[in-house]
Amino acid sequence: MAQGVCELLWMKIILDDLKIKYEAPMGLVCDNKPVISIVHNPVQHDRTKHVEIDRHFIKEKVDNGLIATEYIPSRLQLVDMFTKGLPTKQFKDLTCKLGMIDIHQLEGRCCIIRRIIL
């Protein structure tokens, strides 16, 4: 999660460089409810000592309004395909959701549309 936050901050810097103003909080989606509650909960538990530094880092960003955490059920979690072995159907659905498509097929379609217009 902390790595994800780092990535978000990096992207914000790039957007700033491109002179794009980005005011809204950035979404941080996670399928782990305890993690989200630990990020929001000010009480330190005995078992979460070793995540203290990362937690404080994320908590700081949440408090500043830079990021907003969000819960997603595991079956819709896109990153599962990077971290786990998934059944074929779910894997295909997720690749579609990532926006991975057959480019050459699309080129063909564009050509047809162009021909119709002309």
Place this chain on the structure above:
Amino acid sequence: MPSTRSQVAIAVPPHDGIAEVEQNVIRLQWHCKFHVADYDSHLSMWPWPKKQFRHCFFQNKSRSFGPRERHLQAVNRIIQCLKASPRKGLLFKKGGNLFMKIYTDADYAGSIVDRRPTTGYCMFLGENLVTWRRKKQNVVARSS
């Protein structure tokens, strides 16, 4: 015990659909999940299904090991995956909002050999996928 990071290179003929990558050689780094659980069955002969895969060699950075049946299965699976999705690409759509969203996930002790977790994230700017990453961690997690 096999190492956590190994490399395999397979030579594939150019008409096979997955060629034109680095002079017809695909280099793959696979995850520790593919690693061998049985150390008895060494692969002395490579029962490649066809003569397509003429050259194959294993590189290992930390420890030496012999290729085993499981490695062959892993390689076959990777090639199946590559063959099933040729000519795929990412589409960047124009317009829409610029809402930044990042999906994060980690599997708790996902590696069967050394119980190390894998974390990953992928980042969307609007509806377009911008960056993604998956990394096996260097530490053993005691909690998810």
